[in-house]
Amino acid sequence: MEKLLIVDGMALLFRHYFATAMNHHFMHNSDGVPTNGVQGFIRHVASAIKDSEADHVIVTWDMGATTFRNTISADYKAHRPAPPVELNPQFEMVQRLSEELGFFNIGVRNYEADDVIGTIAKQLEGEYRITVISGDRDLLQLLDDRVEIWLIKKGFTEYNKYDVNRFREEYGIEPPQLIDVKAFMGDTSDGYPGVKGIGEKTALKFIQTYGSVDGTLQHKSQLPKGQQNKIDTFYDDLMISCKLAAIHTTVPLDLEHIRRAMPYTADIEKMCAICDSHELKVASSYLMKL
Structure with a gap:
């Protein structure tokens, strides 16, 4: 059975932004734009593809600050602070680079990335072995015989990995x-x-x-x-x-289009060239070692 990797793009971007921002290591390009979160995202996804032996790759994104949950409760995520100014230009940059690198990217307005992940995982789990990478423990509700959740810890290769058996043993x-x-x-x-x-x-x-x-x-x-x-x-x-x-698992998606667009074969040389063209030298150097 083929393997599908689903990545929570924002989780990786935020994780790697803050991992280096705490030391004021923003990795500016020649235009003065910070790239630390973007470079961490690229390095992490490339490592995850290798570690999961993925045949297909999907990167999911949040689309806007509000979703249907804000109509249920105005307080939902309302207390979260605005992103740091150094992170703001990296939101558009990371999605553009993710597309250039050949990953299938998807986000649906009025829903969170978790809902898109949940819908894809539940509707395609009979066809693929699915690995989800995120930092959100709420996704553990999606675990099944063919769905694993890898919760990011630190670095690019360390995870708290859950399959359905571990969850049952741990939570009862x-x-x-x-x-x-x-x-x-x-x-x-x-x-x-x-x-x-x-x-x-x-x-x-x-x-x-x-x-x-x-x-x-x-x-x-x-x-x-x-x-x-x-x-x-x-x-x-x-x-x-x-x-x-509850993660919403009936987001309106074109599953046939997703099936056609998500196959992925890693081309490290091409990925490095794309990173070099955007002055992402830390990411490029990392990719060359994979």
Whole structure:
């Protein structure tokens, strides 16, 4: 079975921007434009293609600051600070370079990259062995027999790798039930509350015991009085969090076009030439060693 690599492009861009920006190492080109995040992205994707032995490559992107989740909750990701000025010019640059390098790029307005990843993974999992690279643990809800999630750690080759068996052993639930866990515990980084006072350990115990948010609510009388009160007090937040925690897996996509466009064969010499033409010498030097 052929192997499909799906990359969360923004996750890699942000990760490698901040990895070097903390030391003020922005790698400006001759026009004075920073390229540190772009060069890290290129190096990481090239390494991932090699490590995953990918036959097909898709890079997904967020398209704009708002999605359908902002209609569910105005607070969703609203607290996040504006990107640093050195990063701003790299958003357009990285997508343009990603296309020049021959990766299939996709983003859909009103949806997050996670939703595009989820839709592709769920609709193509019977045809390919799929590896998803991201920094977002929410994607673990997509795990299946033919879908692995590689969570980025540091550098270009270190991952916290999850398959469905590891997830079951570690969490004691099925991957889709992670949605219910996140609904109870909330997510401060994404700006949705869950049930105030219910943390990950308690939320996980609820789902291990009762199977879902609905199952927990049906057996609420069996819970300690304090937990019952918290659920009653923050019931509306719980219902909203259920919607926000779930990755949308029915994004309207042209799957036939995706199948035709995603095959990829690495041509290191060509990739190096493209990097050199854009003064991405750190990325070019790295590619030559692969």
